Amino acid sequence: MDHQGPxxxxxxxxxxxxxxxxxxxxxxxxxxxxxxxxxxxxxxxAADLPQGWTDEQAPGRxxxxxxxxxxxxxxxxxxxSWKAFLHPSVQRLWTARRxxxxxxxxxxxxxxxxxxxxxxxxxxxxxxxxxxxxxxxGAHVDPHxxxxxxxxxxxxxxxxxxxxxxxxxxxxxxPKVEASYDLxxxxxxxxxxxxxxxxxxxxxxxxxxxxxxxxxxxxxxDAAEAVVQRTAASMGRQMRSDDLRExxxxxxxxxxxxxxxDRCLTCGNCxxxxxxxxxxxxxxxxxLTGAESSRTRRWDSCFTMDFTHVPGGSVRASARSxxxxxxxxxxxxxxxxxxxxxxxxxxxxxxxxPVGIDITEEVRAIRESPSKPGVGT
Amino acid sequence: xxxxxxxxxxxxxxxPNVWTLEIEPDGPASAAAAPGQFNMLxxxxxxxxxxxxxxxxxxxxxxxxxxxxxxxxxxxxxxxxPGAALGLRGPFGAGWPMAEAAGRDVVIMxxxxxxxxxxxxxxxxLAERARYxxxxxLYGARSPADILFRRELESWRxxxxxxxxxxxxxxxxxxWRGHVGVVTTLLGRAAFDPANTVALVCGPEIMMRFCAxxxxxAGVKAEAIHLSMERNMxxxxxxxxxxxxxxxxxxxxxxxxxxxxxxxxxxHKEL
Amino acid sequence: MSGAVKDIEEIVREHPFFEGLxxxxxxxxxxxxxxxQFQPGEYLFHExxxxxxxxxxxxxxxxxxxKAPGRGAITFQTVREDEVVGxxxxxxxxxxxxxxxxxxxxxxxxxxxxxxxxKCEADHDLGYEVMKRFMPVLIQRLQAAQxxxxxxxxxxx
Numbered sequence: 001m002d003h004q005g006p007x008x009x010x011x012x013x014x015x016x017x018x019x020x021x022x023x024x025x026x027x028x029x030x031x032x033x034x035x036x037x038x039x040x041x042x043x044x045x046a047a048d049l050p051q052g053w054t055d056e057q058a059p060g061r062x063x064x065x066x067x068x069x070x071x072x073x074x075x076x077x078x079x080x081s082w083k084a085f086l087h088p089s090v091q092r093l094w095t096a097r098r099x100x101x102x103x104x105x106x107x108x109x110x111x112x113x114x115x116x117x118x119x120x121x122x123x124x125x126x127x128x129x130x131x132x133x134x135x136x137x138g139a140h141v142d143p144h145x146x147x148x149x150x151x152x153x154x155x156x157x158x159x160x161x162x163x164x165x166x167x168x169x170x171x172x173x174x175p176k177v178e179a180s181y182d183l184x185x186x187x188x189x190x191x192x193x194x195x196x197x198x199x200x201x202x203x204x205x206x207x208x209x210x211x212x213x214x215x216x217x218x219x220x221x222d223a224a225e226a227v228v229q230r231t232a233a234s235m236g237r238q239m240r241s242d243d244l245r246e247x248x249x250x251x252x253x254x255x256x257x258x259x260x261x262d263r264c265l266t267c268g269n270c271x272x273x274x275x276x277x278x279x280x281x282x283x284x285x286x287x288l289t290g291a292e293s294s295r296t297r298r299w300d301s302c303f304t305m306d307f308t309h310v311p312g313g314s315v316r317a318s319a320r321s322x323x324x325x326x327x328x329x330x331x332x333x334x335x336x337x338x339x340x341x342x343x344x345x346x347x348x349x350x351x352x353x354p355v356g357i358d359i360t361e362e363v364r365a366i367r368e369s370p371s372k373p374g375v376g377t
Numbered sequence: 378x379x380x381x382x383x384x385x386x387x388x389x390x391x392x393p394n395v396w397t398l399e400i401e402p403d404g405p406a407s408a409a410a411a412p413g414q415f416n417m418l419x420x421x422x423x424x425x426x427x428x429x430x431x432x433x434x435x436x437x438x439x440x441x442x443x444x445x446x447x448x449x450x451x452x453x454x455x456x457x458x459p460g461a462a463l464g465l466r467g468p469f470g471a472g473w474p475m476a477e478a479a480g481r482d483v484v485i486m487x488x489x490x491x492x493x494x495x496x497x498x499x500x501x502x503l504a505e506r507a508r509y510x511x512x513x514x515l516y517g518a519r520s521p522a523d524i525l526f527r528r529e530l531e532s533w534r535x536x537x538x539x540x541x542x543x544x545x546x547x548x549x550x551x552x553w554r555g556h557v558g559v560v561t562t563l564l565g566r567a568a569f570d571p572a573n574t575v576a577l578v579c580g581p582e583i584m585m586r587f588c589a590x591x592x593x594x595a596g597v598k599a600e601a602i603h604l605s606m607e608r609n610m611x612x613x614x615x616x617x618x619x620x621x622x623x624x625x626x627x628x629x630x631x632x633x634x635x636x637x638x639x640x641x642x643x644x645h646k647e648l
Numbered sequence: 649m650s651g652a653v654k655d656i657e658e659i660v661r662e663h664p665f666f667e668g669l670x671x672x673x674x675x676x677x678x679x680x681x682x683x684x685q686f687q688p689g690e691y692l693f694h695e696x697x698x699x700x701x702x703x704x705x706x707x708x709x710x711x712x713x714x715k716a717p718g719r720g721a722i723t724f725q726t727v728r729e730d731e732v733v734g735x736x737x738x739x740x741x742x743x744x745x746x747x748x749x750x751x752x753x754x755x756x757x758x759x760x761x762x763x764x765x766x767k768c769e770a771d772h773d774l775g776y777e778v779m780k781r782f783m784p785v786l787i788q789r790l791q792a793a794q795x796x797x798x799x800x801x802x803x804x805x
Binding site (some may be wrong): 091094096098101102103105119124134135138139140142143171204249252278279280281282284285286290291293295297300302306307309310315316317318320321325327332333336337 | 379380381382384392419422423425434445447448460461462464551588605608609611612614615616617619621623624625627630645646647648
């Protein structure tokens with residue numbers, strides 16, 4: 001590269017990015033149309049991307065629809081998030097071998113896989129940073145997450161479409177890509193189909209140097225800026241978020257919890273699709289002789305009856321208490337625990353809730369009629 | 378995340394369904410546990426459970442755990458014979474505030490199995506007796522057969538420098554000549570200066586709420602009353618989410634908490 | 649010194665239950681009081697019998713118990729010095745619902761229930777003083793009983 005500042009890559013030139021990443025041995029994962037949704041999966045090249053597709057999202061609703069242009073990233077986020085790769089849903093922790101009364105425990109080696117994530121949105125970058133704080137930023141580090149995270153190469157994309165359930169602006173997590181990425185793309189479909197591309201790290205700069213890029217002109221940069229502005233102005237949802245820690249902590253007995261409990265099925269979809277939910281459980285198993293045993297960690301959800309099981313029963317048995325736990329953890333006690341909100345405003349929990357519960361609506365209802373002091377607070 | 382291996386050295390039945398295991402870790406001793414901390418014990422092939430240490434902090438090589446067999450994991454652990462292997466992780470958690478108790482009167486209120494996590498504190502208080510003021514141990518059990526550590530309680534009772542009072546919820550007349558009634562009734566007769574007391578409370582949550590309230594009514598400051606909380610635990614290191622109680626993780630921010638920190642949370646049902 | 653030397657009014661006044669009682673009331677109440685003692689194992693009263701006295705314990709320990717077939721006698725409460733045994737004298741049908749047995753050698757002040765009820769009826773100020781002192785006993789017993797019913801140390805909540 002013989003210039004400073006952002007570059008421009010044509011839509012055709014995007015394939016070179018895939019080739020460069022493949023040459024470096026990355027396993028490339030990105031968006032793909034499958035089963036009527038845009039999911040994250042292994043992709044071979046730019047031809048696998050959901051060109052010309054968009055999504056229509058609303059609480060409890062997700063449909064794909066055809067665009068009238070050839071945008072490669074013209075949609076918001078689908079049911080998957082990058083946590084499926086960084087914090088996989090099943091992870092063996094150790095195996096043990098028994099010989100008489102002696103037992104040897106062998107830790108599961110960490111993954112050597114290096115992922116390249118294509119199309120990471122601003123909200124997703126923030127979600128990754130939030131999970132980094134949980135898994136790598138505390139007194140105990142999760143070595144499996146750490147290995148996958150350190151090996152990952154992130155190609156971020158500035159959203160050109162705000163989803164029907166998006167509220168990243170309210171949460172301060174987008175739509176412009178800010179946090180750590182290796183490369184960031186902004187897709188421009190007016191005029192020549194091209195991408196403004198910037199490196200955000202040394203690894204990113206090395207890859208960019210191999211691509212058929214040219215220096216970005218003012219016209220390119222203006223167009224890219226306009227994309228971000230347009231997206232920011234068309235958010236599907238809005239939620240005041242500066243006071244949520246105190247608002248929810250002060251309203252643990254608000255009647256709205258009974259209201260949402262009447263609707264919530266405790267299906268746990270929200271926790272599965274949420275990019276920051278991190279709860280897990282473990283299962284021990286052994287072969288029939290008891291000579292070999294192992295422990296496996298798997299995703300869990302605070303919505304299950306078992307989640308809070310103690311002798312005598314579950315602490316949170318009612319749907320009311322389980323919904324309250326999820327929402328107050330996400331928006332309030334996460335701040336006490338990790339210093340930031342747990343929510344990035346991606347809207348997945350609204351879209352994938354079978355009964356269309358909208359967290360921004362629940363917050364609004366509580367804020368507009370706070371519990372009277374002394375009434376069960 | 379990965380357990381080390383230990384072996385059971387001794388096993389003793391304390392009460393119906395309650396066993397004490399003495400465990401020795403293979404290899405070098407783990408870090409000495411502070412009173413009130415817990416280990417995660419693995420019964421290989423069955424699962425793992427959080428069990429408080431009930432050992433003497435002055436003997437870090439001997440890990441003693443008192444286990445009530447209520448589920449598949451605790452049952453499997455309680456059935457381990459001397460020589461059997463088990464998995465060990467820990468010690469974890471914030472323990473009893475022993476340093477804060479120096480120079481002050483100490484009131485210990487234990488209910489049921491709650492005496493086990495308090496025993497390390499009692500050992501330490503008695504071993505360094507001169508550092509503390511009046512020491513009272515008030516212990517409530519369901520019935521005489523459920524009283525833990527009977528021989529030890531008797532030997533402590535022989536000492537002149539500590540008050541041990543035991544009560545039961547009910548007793549067959551032939552079994553018991555001592556107090557009958559809930560453990561809070563013992564507080565009225567205990568000799569301590571409420572303005573200069575640290576209280577350590579451990580037992581079922583209902584019992585701890587009533588005891589903390591009774592201590593506060595008697596004039597002990599909420600910041601000086603400490604409870605040991607319990608919730609479902611899987612990882613013990615603040616990463617699995619199960620043990621959350623409002624904003625705190627029992628495994629990492631507790632299990633010992635100051636009453637002023639948790640009194641508000643305890644008031645909410647199903648938190 | 650033993651109770652034979654002090655007079656009954658002094659003994660009544662000294663008992664913490666009647667702490668703070670005004671002078672004339674002390675005299676009135678003492679008219680219903682007498683000194684009693686029980687050997688270990690001796691019963692103060694039995695279930696079903698008329699509740700015509702209650703006891704302010706001065707020394708010793710009394711077990712409150714109920715008999716159940718197949719289970720023998722079960723103690724559900726012990727009462728010690730400075731505490732009170734017996735509340736059923738307060739309300740009709742004035743009948744004991746449990747047994748009370750001295751565990752240790754026990755000294756007590758026995759108060760004649762009918763006598764005290766009569767005096768309270770005649771002097772409502774005295775009545776209020778007596779009721780005011782019984783209320784905490786009743787409420788604390790109730791709170792303790794609630795806890796005992798919950799069987800908090802049992803294996804299942």
